[in-house]
Every structure is written in structure tokens, then in C-alpha cells.
Amino acid sequence: MPWSRxxxxxxxxxxxxxxxxxxxxxxxxxxQALGSALLPNxxxxxxxxxxxxxxxxxxxxxTSRGADHADLYFQHTRSTSLRLEDGIIGExxxxxxxxxxxRCVVGDQVGYAFTEDLSLPAMLQAARTAAAIATGASRxxxxxxxxxxxxxxxxxxxxxxxxxxxxxxxxxxxxxxLVRSKEAAVSKVSVSWSDSDERVLIADSEGRISLDxxxxxxxxxxxxxxxxxxxxxxxxxLAGRHGLEWYDEARLQQVCDEAIAxxxxxxxxxxxxxxxxxVVLAAGASGILxxxxxxxxxxxxxxxxxxxxxxxxxNQPIAPDFVTxxxxxxxxxxxGALNVDDEGNPTERTVLVQGGVLRSYLHDRISAAHYxxxxxxxxRRESYKHxxxxxxxxxxxxxxxxxxxxxxxxxxxxxxxxxxxxxQVQIGAGDYTFYIKNGWLIExxxxxxxxxxxxxxxxxxxSLRRVTMxxxxxxxxxxxxxxxxxxxxxxVSQGMPTVLVSAMTVGGTRG
Amino acid sequence: xxxxxxxxxxxxALEAATGAGASGAFAGVGRTRQVDLAVRGEALExxxxxxxxxxxxxxxxxxxxxxxxxxxxxxxxxxRLAREAVALARALQPDPSRAIPDPSLFAGRAELDLELAxxxxxxxxxxxxxxxxxxxxxxxxxQAGLISTTSACSDGEGLSVQLSSNGFSGSHRRTWxxxxxxxxxxxxxxxxxxxxxxxxxxxxxLPAPAEIGAEALKRARDRLGSRKGPSGRTTLVVxxxxxxxxxxxxxSPANGANVQQGRSFWAxxxxxxxxxxxxxxxxxxxxxRMPGSRLFDGEGIRAATLPLIEGxxxxxxxxxxxxxxxxGMAPTTGSASNRVVQPGSRDLAALVAGVEEGVxxxxxxxxxxxxxxxxxxxxxxxxxxxxxxxxxxxxxxxxTGNLLALFAGLAEVGSDPWPWGSTRCPxxxxxxxxxxxx
Numbered sequence: 001m002p003w004s005r006x007x008x009x010x011x012x013x014x015x016x017x018x019x020x021x022x023x024x025x026x027x028x029x030x031x032q033a034l035g036s037a038l039l040p041n042x043x044x045x046x047x048x049x050x051x052x053x054x055x056x057x058x059x060x061x062x063t064s065r066g067a068d069h070a071d072l073y074f075q076h077t078r079s080t081s082l083r084l085e086d087g088i089i090g091e092x093x094x095x096x097x098x099x100x101x102x103r104c105v106v107g108d109q110v111g112y113a114f115t116e117d118l119s120l121p122a123m124l125q126a127a128r129t130a131a132a133i134a135t136g137a138s139r140x141x142x143x144x145x146x147x148x149x150x151x152x153x154x155x156x157x158x159x160x161x162x163x164x165x166x167x168x169x170x171x172x173x174x175x176x177x178l179v180r181s182k183e184a185a186v187s188k189v190s191v192s193w194s195d196s197d198e199r200v201l202i203a204d205s206e207g208r209i210s211l212d213x214x215x216x217x218x219x220x221x222x223x224x225x226x227x228x229x230x231x232x233x234x235x236x237x238l239a240g241r242h243g244l245e246w247y248d249e250a251r252l253q254q255v256c257d258e259a260i261a262x263x264x265x266x267x268x269x270x271x272x273x274x275x276x277x278x279v280v281l282a283a284g285a286s287g288i289l290x291x292x293x294x295x296x297x298x299x300x301x302x303x304x305x306x307x308x309x310x311x312x313x314x315n316q317p318i319a320p321d322f323v324t325x326x327x328x329x330x331x332x333x334x335x336g337a338l339n340v341d342d343e344g345n346p347t348e349r350t351v352l353v354q355g356g357v358l359r360s361y362l363h364d365r366i367s368a369a370h371y372x373x374x375x376x377x378x379x380r381r382e383s384y385k386h387x388x389x390x391x392x393x394x395x396x397x398x399x400x401x402x403x404x405x406x407x408x409x410x411x412x413x414x415x416x417x418x419x420x421x422x423x424q425v426q427i428g429a430g431d432y433t434f435y436i437k438n439g440w441l442i443e444x445x446x447x448x449x450x451x452x453x454x455x456x457x458x459x460x461x462x463s464l465r466r467v468t469m470x471x472x473x474x475x476x477x478x479x480x481x482x483x484x485x486x487x488x489x490x491x492v493s494q495g496m497p498t499v500l501v502s503a504m505t506v507g508g509t510r511g
Numbered sequence: 512x513x514x515x516x517x518x519x520x521x522x523x524a525l526e527a528a529t530g531a532g533a534s535g536a537f538a539g540v541g542r543t544r545q546v547d548l549a550v551r552g553e554a555l556e557x558x559x560x561x562x563x564x565x566x567x568x569x570x571x572x573x574x575x576x577x578x579x580x581x582x583x584x585x586x587x588x589x590x591r592l593a594r595e596a597v598a599l600a601r602a603l604q605p606d607p608s609r610a611i612p613d614p615s616l617f618a619g620r621a622e623l624d625l626e627l628a629x630x631x632x633x634x635x636x637x638x639x640x641x642x643x644x645x646x647x648x649x650x651x652x653x654q655a656g657l658i659s660t661t662s663a664c665s666d667g668e669g670l671s672v673q674l675s676s677n678g679f680s681g682s683h684r685r686t687w688x689x690x691x692x693x694x695x696x697x698x699x700x701x702x703x704x705x706x707x708x709x710x711x712x713x714x715x716x717l718p719a720p721a722e723i724g725a726e727a728l729k730r731a732r733d734r735l736g737s738r739k740g741p742s743g744r745t746t747l748v749v750x751x752x753x754x755x756x757x758x759x760x761x762x763s764p765a766n767g768a769n770v771q772q773g774r775s776f777w778a779x780x781x782x783x784x785x786x787x788x789x790x791x792x793x794x795x796x797x798x799x800r801m802p803g804s805r806l807f808d809g810e811g812i813r814a815a816t817l818p819l820i821e822g823x824x825x826x827x828x829x830x831x832x833x834x835x836x837x838x839g840m841a842p843t844t845g846s847a848s849n850r851v852v853q854p855g856s857r858d859l860a861a862l863v864a865g866v867e868e869g870v871x872x873x874x875x876x877x878x879x880x881x882x883x884x885x886x887x888x889x890x891x892x893x894x895x896x897x898x899x900x901x902x903x904x905x906x907x908x909x910x911t912g913n914l915l916a917l918f919a920g921l922a923e924v925g926s927d928p929w930p931w932g933s934t935r936c937p938x939x940x941x942x943x944x945x946x947x948x949x
Contacts, residue, residue: 091603111557429734505907
């Protein structure tokens with residue numbers, strides 16, 4: 001299939017204001033030797049008979065031609081989705097996905113295979129396939145597997161697997177009712193729901209084993225409104241590793257109010273003038289700037305290959321000294337939160353840029369070994385079908401010294417960007433884009449007319465140098481962002497304080 | 512798992528669903544084997560091999576509808592999931608638009624060999640794949656300014672079967688082989704990249720591997736020294752290799768779901784002049800050796816040519832059973848197969864030569880479009896055109912407007928349809944387009 005090295009981020013066009021950053025140190029549980037015992041509540045044993053002896057047998061095959069590292073990634077995911085259109089919840093979908101990915105690493109080389117048949121013969125066949133990358137002497141499997149213990153960043157009191165379909169339906173109906181009651185110009189309401197209950201078991205050639213249960217849910221409200229023969233559409237969504245109780249009346253009101261406000265303002269919105277303008281990035285979802293302008297470029301696979309524009313900038317100043325940028329897997333309930341990454345490493349709060357100086361890349365096991373540093377717990381994959389890559393989790397900028405008001409007041413003629421649909425970056429050139437769905441003109445230091453449908457394009461290092469102000473209102477966006485890289489999508493979070501970039505290329509019109 | 516076993520599994524799912532009370536059911540069982548191999552520089556970097564299988568089941572129960580999908584194909588689990596799907600449907604509200612496809616739409620299936628499977632592809636060895644990658648990288652290695660190059664081979668074979676409780680039965684077997692190269696070079700400002708990818712259902716469709724590598728290298732070199740171009744209103748020549756992407760934005764809202772849900776700028780415009788008569792597009796599912804070809808679609812509807820844009824107007828929507836019923840129209844097909852644009856008479860060089868001042872677009876970067884209004888804004892890169900000659904490379908530019916207005920301003924279609932993939936779109940020339948840069 002055609003492919004390229006562009007990385008993309010997509011949300012479907014919405015952001016939701018989120019609580020301030022939540023700090024949580026990763027739990028460092030003591031390793032617990034398992035021997036013939038098993039992890040507590042391990043579905044892979046009870047459902048498929050995956051016991052330590054089976055793991056050793058498959059691991060022995062996987063390292064039969066040698067390996068610097070090898071791992072098995074078992075996954076079982078149950079997901080449910082629902083859709084309301086034209087006042088009817090008329091479509092439901094249930095999905096079960098299970099399999100195991102087997103990886104054999106030799107230096108920077110990777111042999112990978114997966115199977116959805118969890119019988120021993122099928123797993124051994126897949127192990128032989130992945131092992132073919134190696135050409136050395138066999139490496140014995142670990143005698144025992146020791147658990148690093150479960151984390152607690154998203155455990156639910158009522159797991160999605162135990163929630164009945166009838167308990168989900170009122171969420172959709174209520175959203176439609178709220179929208180209809182609040183805005184008569186709305187001609188169509190569609191509400192989408194999805195949730196998943198994912199269990200993973202990761203066992204590696206060093207004898208570590210991790211079991212994680214990862215919930216995810218998302219509620220999406222989309223509207224079409226009509227006024228004087230003109231239609232406009234937009235929406236809003238809520239997402240995270242949350243349970244049913246999180247979707248309370250206040251949050252349903254919030255997502256519906258946002259969907260209405262974002263849609264109705266489009267009737268008044270226009271295109272800004274084309275060209276270079278100062279751009280104020282509103283707090284929250286504007287973290288898309290970080291994701292595209294610097295985040296992908298700091299994923300260490302690009303740097304060890306020398307293909308990132310940041311490949312030679314470690315420990316160099318790349319932004320003003322009030323800029324600190326973090327990628328964090330420890331924030332409870334966030335889409336980017338993880339108890340362990342997909343290599344079984346503890347996740348952490350990784351400071352990428354400290355006081356304007358580039359301090360770290362995002363590492364998986366391979367790049368960490370390449371650079372001789374510890375993994376940052378950033379090894380992620382879409383599913384058992386995919387090998388691990390260094391990926392972002394929750395990327396944000398910390399508070400700066402300015403206020404939102406003084407930032408806006410400082411702009412003579414520019415725009416403010418509020419909601420976004422998607423972004424993209426070219427790693428080597430550093431050129432990136434993001435698409436503004438809602439924004440405003442700033443004229444003489446005041447917010448004036450709404451704008452819409454504007455692509456912004458810039459160069460990552462150049463834009464960071466042009467960050468001239470940052471406010472003290474940093475917050476995470478809780479919308480459902482998904483990051484794409486090498487054909488793999490993973491859930492991520494992002495955040496930002498209000499920030500001024502002194503000049504960016506704004507896709508406007510001449511008319 | 513062979514075709515007979517897959518059919519039996521599908522039949523088991525249908526039987527379990529109807530036994531649990533479904534009035535209709537439609538099952539699909541698929542199996543895919545894929546191998547990906549990448550060589551970076553002169554070293555083998557990745558070998559990935561996988562076999563994936565899944566079953567998808569749709570059920571209709573007392574006017575209600577649900578779907579289920581699983582990769583766990585143990586017969587007991589399939590039967591359990593079928594019963595669960597019926598229970599899931601029963602929990603929903605009746606929707607009069609939901610119905611199993613009419614069996615009359617299954618009849619008259621073309622009896623053609625679409626030549627979608629090549630037995631030589633599953634027979635490829637890792638050594639064959641590695642040799643293809645190395646041959647692709649050969650023109651790149653050792654070139655001045657090279658930072659990194661990777662060539663990758665992706666091939667596979669897939670078999671899918673579909674069957675329904677009201678008489679549909681069919682299967683598709685297909686293979687594919689793609690070879691790609693990407694190149695990163697060093698220049699003063701950054702690390703410009705170039706890439707090229709080509710392939711198709713048959714190995715014989717693959718060009719010489721060295722051509723792929725050479726093209727990727729050329730594309731990267733073309734980006735050396737690029738800088739921001741000017742803002743203004745100008746002529747865009749969009750290269751064939753990326754023209755299909757802007758065409759896709761024009762046609763993606765041309766379907767029943769978008770129109771019925773009020774999210775399409777095509778609503779109310781069927782058969783109304785809306786774009787340049789220079790644009791003629793058809794959906795062509797019955798072309799041999801095209802990646803999107805098929806004898807029937809996902810609902811079992813027999814495949815046939817679907818005129819999309821002719822005489823400057825949209826002539827048909829993509830319509831599946833559900834949205835056709837809601838709109839009171841006849842189903843066509845719910846999804847695109849191959850989109851084929853009628854070529855013009857002049858090649859890219861002649862198109863560029865005919866432009867006094869403009870921009871040649873060789874790649875897009877990000878951006879989006881609103882299917883309801885047609886408003887769009889896209890990042891682009893390419894070269895300036897002055898007096899019919901290609902000028903310096905430009906980047907960090909946007910093009911902004913409305914899709915209907917853009918295609919109303921389509922001045923000419925080239926003679927050079929891009930031969931890789933399921934969209935055959937030549938280069939396109941648009942006049943009066945707003946660009947933003949410096």
C-alpha cells in the first residue's frame with residue numbers, strides 16, 4: 001500500500017475543556033516471583049490456558065536463533081458501539097478482538113509475527129516466523145516470570161464488560177433531548193458511543209510479566225443546523241479511560257452546549273486574510289501544536305535514524321526559557337495514560353523541553369538501547385497486530401509567566417485558534433499543519449469576528465522560537481484524540497496554556 | 512482455513528442468528544496473510560509476517576439491527592456471538608430503514624475474471640523481498656547528502672466469503688505487492704524527504720525497483736532549498752500523484768449517509784450543474800487488475816459502472832440499502848471501488864507550459880474540508896511556475912477555498928492518470944485559487 005513518513009493526528013473536530021493537570025507518581029510495585037503461580041485475575045489463563053509453562057515454551061521458540069530481547073503481547077478487547085440518528089438508536093455493534101504479537105529484537109532489527117489463534121501450535125509457528133530475523137545461537141527462556149504489579153491509573157468500579165446495553169442507551173437519548181431542547185435551528189442530531197475493555201499481558205525474555213486492563217470510552221455529539229437555507233455542522237465529544245458514572249448530567253450538558261455553540265457560531269464565521277499572522281493558541285486542545293511541531297520529532301526512532309529535524313539538537317536551546325514541555329503517561333483517566341507501556345516498562349512523566357532546552361527524546365526499548373539511556377516508557381502499539389514504536393502519551397506545555405488577557409491585548413492584527421480537527425507533520429523538514437474549525441479574529445487587541453475552516457502551516461523549530469508569550473492557564477483537552485504513525489493509531493492526550501506564536505502561515509482568502 | 516471452511520463458519524453464524532430469532536442475517540468471513548519487509552540503508556531492518564482472520568455478522572431482528580465482529584473463530588464462540596448479536600439488536604429501537612438487502616440486487620452478477628490474484632505473490636520468499644528492496648535502494652545509496660533511506664516491500668493474499676440468509680453467496684480472492692522507497696537528505700534548513708510507492712494485484716504490475724528508488728531520490732532532491740512562496744490568487748497545477756486526494760474530498764460527501772443526514776454540499780444538487788464540464792468521473796468496479804475491483808459490494812449488490820460526475824453535474828450517489836430507503840431512492844452501492852477520471856489530451860509538462868504564473872502542487876500536507884459547506888484549507892508544497900517554466904521549490908503554503916468553487920474553476924485535465932492505487936486521476940489545473948505563504 002502507498003505509505004509515507006507523515007504522521008497525523010485526528011479528533012473529528014472537537015475539544016472539551018478539562019480539569020487542570022493531575023500529577024500522579026507511577027506506582028513502583030515490588031516484583032513478585034510467580035513460579036508456577038499465575039497473575040491474579042488473569043483472563044489469558046482462564047480463557048486460553050496461557051500459563052507460565054506455555055509462555056516459556058513459546059519464548060524458547062522465539063529466541064531459538066538468538067535475541068537481544070523478545071516479548072509476547074497478548075491482547076483481548078471487547079468493545080461496544082452505538083449510534084443514534086433521526087431520533088432512533090438503530091445501530092449497535094459488538095466486537096471481540098484477540099491475539100498475540102511476538103517480537104524478536106536483534107540490535108535495531110525486528111522480527112515480528114502475530115496470530116489470532118491462541119493454541120500452542122499456532123503460537124509456536126508465529127514464534128518461528130518472528131525468530132527468522134536472528135541468525136545466532138539460541139537464548140534460553142527465563143526460568144520464571146516476575147510481575148511488576150498492576151498500576152491504578154484507570155481501574156473502574158464497574159468494568160465495561162459488566163455494563164448492560166440498556167445502561168448505555170440513556171446517554172445517547174439524553175444528549176439528543178438536551179440538544180433539541182436548547183436550539184431550535186438544529187435539524188439533525190447524531191450521537192455516537194463507543195467503549196472498550198482491553199486486557200493485555202506482556203511477557204519478555206528478561207522474565208518480566210505485566211497484566212493490564214485498559215478501559216476506554218467516548219461520547220460524540222454531532223449536529224447540523226439550518227438558517228436561511230444555509231447548513232452548518234459541527235460537534236463535541238468526551239473521551240477517556242472512564243467508566244459509565246463519569247458521564248453524568250453535568251458532562252452531558254457540557255458536551256451538548258459545546259456542540260451547539262461551536263455549530264451556531266459557524267453561521268457568522270468567515271475566512272481570515274491569507275498570509276503570515278500572529279496566532280494565539282487557546283488553552284487546551286492547542287496542544288496539537290506541540291504534538292505536531294515537536295512531539296513527533298522527538299520520538300527517538302526518527303532521531304536514531306537521523307531523519308528528524310531535532311536529531312542534532314539534544315541539550316540545545318530550542319524555545320524561550322519560559323517553555324517547558326512534558327510527555328506524561330501518568331495522568332489518571334486520560335486517553336494517553338498507561339500503567340505500563342506496551343513493552344511492560346513503567347510509564348513516567350518525561351520532560352522533553354526544560355526551560356527552553358531540549359532534554360529528552362521519547363524512547364522505546366530499541367532506541368533506549370541505541371542511546372544507552374533508560375526507556376521513557378513510551379513504547380506503544382495499536383494492537384497485537386503491530387510492533388512497538390516510540391509514541392507520545394499526553395503531551396502538554398506547562399504554565400508560562402503571562403496571562404491570557406495580556407496575550408490577546410498584545411496582538412494588533414491576528415487570530416485566536418480554539419477548536420481543531422486534525423494535524424500532520426513531515427518529520428525531516430519539520431513542516432507541520434493543524435486545522436482550525438473554530439477561531440476568532442483579533443483586531444487592535446480585542447477578540448472580534450469568528451473564523452472557521454483554516455489550515456495553519458509552520459515549521460516546528462521556527463514556531464518554537466516564535467513562541468513569544470505563554471499564559472498561566474495550562475489545561476488538558478479531554479477530547480478523543482488519536483495519533484497515527486506508520487499505520488498505527490493510538491489514543492493520546494494533549495494540553496497547552498494560552499500561547500502566542502508571533503507569525504504563522506494562515507490559510508485564508510484574498511476576497 | 513480454506514474457502515469451504517470459511518463458508519461453513521459463515522453458515523454456522525447465519526444459522527445461530529436465525530435460530531435465535533433473527534429475521535435476516537448477513538455474514539462475512541475473511542482471512543489475510545501479509546508480509547512486510549524493510550531494508551534501511553544496507554541492513555535488513557524489519558520482517559513482519561501475519562495471518563489475520565475475522566467474522567462479521569449483521570442481524571435484523573423485528574425491525575432492529577446490530578452487527579458483531581470477532582477474531583475468535585472457534586465455532587462455539589461464533590455461535591455464542593451470533594446469539595449475542597440478536598440480543599443486542601433486541602435492546603434497540605425499531606428502525607424502519609434497516610432491512611437486509613433485496614435479493615434482486617444480487618442477481619445478474621458479472622461473470623468476469625478480474626485477475627485480482629497472482630499465484631506468484633504468495634510464493635515470494637524473504638530473499639525475493641529483500642532483493643526487491645535492495646534493488647530499489649541501489650540508486651539512492653552513496654548519493655551526496657543522504658541521511659537515511661528505507662525501501663520496503665509489502666505483499667499478501669486475502670480471501671473473503673460472504674453469505675446471507677436470503678440467498679447471497681460469493682467470494683473474493685486477491686493478492687497484492689507494493690514496493691516503496693523513502694529518502695531523507697540534508698540541506699541547510701532541514702532534512703527534506705521524498706518517497707515513491709508502486710504496486711498492484713499482480714507482480715508484473717511492479718515497475719523496475721530501481722525506478723521506484725530513483726523517483727524517491729528525485730522527489731527528495733526537488734525539495735532541497737525550498738522556502739515559503741507568496742500569498743495571492745493564482746493557478747494551481749496539481750500533479751496526478753496527489754490529484755486523487757483533492758478529488759476524494761469532492762466526492763466523499765456524495766453518499767446517502769451524508770446527504771440524508773444533512774452533511775453534504777451535494778444535497779439538492781443531483782443532476783444540477785455544479786462543477787466544470789472538464790471533469791468526468793465514474794466508479795468502475797469491473798476493471799481487471801485494479802485494487803478496488805470487485806464483482807459485488809459489501810452488501811452483495813452486483814457491481815456495475817456508476818457514473819459520478821458528467822456534464823458538470825453529480826449523476827449518482829453512493830447509496831447502501833439503509834440510506835437509500837431513508838431517501839426513497841434505489842440502492843447503487845455503499846462504497847467506492849475504482850474511481851476513474853476521463854483523461855485529457857496534454858501531459859503535465861504541457862499543462863505547466865500553458866500557465867503564465869502559478870504553483871505546481873506535488874504534495875499536500877494536512878488540512879481538511881467541511882462536507883456540509885465544502886469549505887476547505889490544505890497545506891501544500893511544490894514549485895512556483897513562471898511563464899510556463901518551473902521555478903524554485905516552495906513549502907509552508909496553504910490553499911483555501913470551497914470545493915465546488917474550486918472544481919468549477921477546473922480548467923483542464925491532464926493525459927497522465929496516476930497508475931497506482933484505485934483512483935485513476937490525471938493532473939488537474941485549477942484557476943483563481945487563493946494561496947497563502949509569506
